[in-house]
Amino acid sequence: MKSLLVAFTFSVLSTQALAEGVHHVTSPYAQEAARDIKSLSGTDVDELTRGGGWGFAKPAELNGYPGPSHVLHMKDRLGLTDDQLLKVQEVFDLMQARASEEGKVFVEAERELDAAFRSRTITESALRDLVATAEASRSRLRFIHLAAHLEVTRLLDVGQIAAYGKHRGYSK
DSSP states (O other): HHHHHHHHHHHHHHHHHHHHHHHHOOTTTGGGGTOTTTSOHHOOOOOOOHOTTTTTTTHHTTTTOOOOOHHHTHHHHOOHHHHHHHHHHHHHHHHHHHHHHHHHHHHHHHHHHHHHHHHHHOOHHHHHHHHHHHHHHHHHHHHHHHHHHHHHHSSSSSSHHHOOOOOHHHOO
């Protein structure tokens, strides 16, 4: 009876391992193989080249530093003065222009990295340079977005910042 139980357990575990192995044969990235730039979706490229946030400012946003785009959308709920509105708009316009310009640089750096792999001639030295270029651009993008949150926070009063957090769902 004991040997039957051991054989049954082994059989079940083997079947389970086999089934899991088959399950993981197809890559979760398979749908991305046809992308122009493998590391970026079309939506990512659009977001980056138009100067969108792409989640770069989450450390600021989720720690109580309002973002210019959202502040502009909530201007009435936050009770912005005309002067505040003008200054937040200026921060937003400058951030978006800089982020759009740098976003294009980042997308091109990712395109070059992808092309280097596609050509199958990439070397470790070239890889190091291509990654460094892409990551330097990504770093600049992040700075652009995070700095705009800092600037906007200086333009708002404590009550407006609290209202922003409440309306964004960050406070109870």
